[in-house]
Amino acid sequence: MSQGKGRTALVTGGAGFIGSHLVNRLLSLGYRVVVVDNLSSGKLRNINHAAIFHHGDITDRAVVEFIHREQPDLVFHLAAQTSVTHSTRDSIQDANVNVIGTLRLLEAARLYGIDKLIYSSTGGALYGDPQYNPCSEDHPVAPLSPYGVSKYAAEMYLELYHRLYQVDYTVLRCANVYGPRQDPDGEAGVVAIFTQAMLEGRPPTIFGDGKQSRDFVYVDDVIDANLCAIERGSGRSYNIGTGQMTTINRIFESLREIIGYRWDAERGPMRLGEVYEISLDAAKAAQELGWTPATSLDDGLRQTVEYFRDTVRAGR
């Protein structure tokens, strides 16, 4: 396809889980793709060789120069400090990456001009313990962690730069994203963590009664949402989720069946500060971006298990 012919897309965080899928898709659409990543959680092996890789930090002034040089038409901003736990231990570092890093990109966009910045924000960490489910975008914002605050502060800077300097943007507030290449050693990403454990013959740990629920959205669907936002949703924010609540117990049972794991899970105490149940209403994204999730949970889980089987076999 030639949708991206002659156009340059910058993907910050392109060595990470979601970013690396986006890089592949943009390349397949004919974009020239440039990645900025400091490899703090991303992996070199995730980056497509056809992309231009800049090992750099979005909080550095040098990123502004870099954008000046590369002249991207589009910026997909995914680089972030993504750990909720880390954000509670070091909220200054969290804010530095998520707020100052975003501001650097916005400054570059203001100075050198880009067509649009598409920002991966969070739905799960923004609305706190929801007053109703599924949450729509106008649900009160009440983060339970510094991570939720820093992601939201970046949203507000986007809105401000749009108003003051006409920097165009769209915010995608993603639910719990899962799929191939998610880091199974992280604290989040229950699908990756459970899958890796069971494939290695270890019991995964379910915290609390396992009845806590999340909205699981497959990574390919999130990439679709990023692409829909290229031409639509100017100056707007959208929930990107399925609207379905799925319990952790259900995730365990489904994965156990797909993998053929015969043992039970271990149980641990409920983690503090965890939202008990949440799902996101993505009706606005359907209406205005023309986006709906296409992958059923069972299909998504099967594709994820297939990927992890290969990596476990390859000893990675």
Ligand SMILES: NC(=O)c1ccc[n+]([C@@H]2O[C@H](COP(=O)([O-])OP(=O)(O)OC[C@H]3O[C@@H](n4cnc5c(N)ncnc54)[C@H](O)[C@@H]3O)[C@@H](O)[C@H]2O)c1
């Ligand atoms: N995975 C989810 O469920 C989920 C849900 C909601 C929102 N998001 C958002 O989506 C985005 C991508 O998340 P992910 O799950 O792919 O996480 P990830 O950790 O796999 O990717 C983040 C990438 O950013 C890079 N990075 C971090 N700090 C950087 C810095 N200072 N300079 C340059 N690069 C830096 C990391 O090395 C990594 O490659 C994040 O903005 C996250 O907040 C993710």
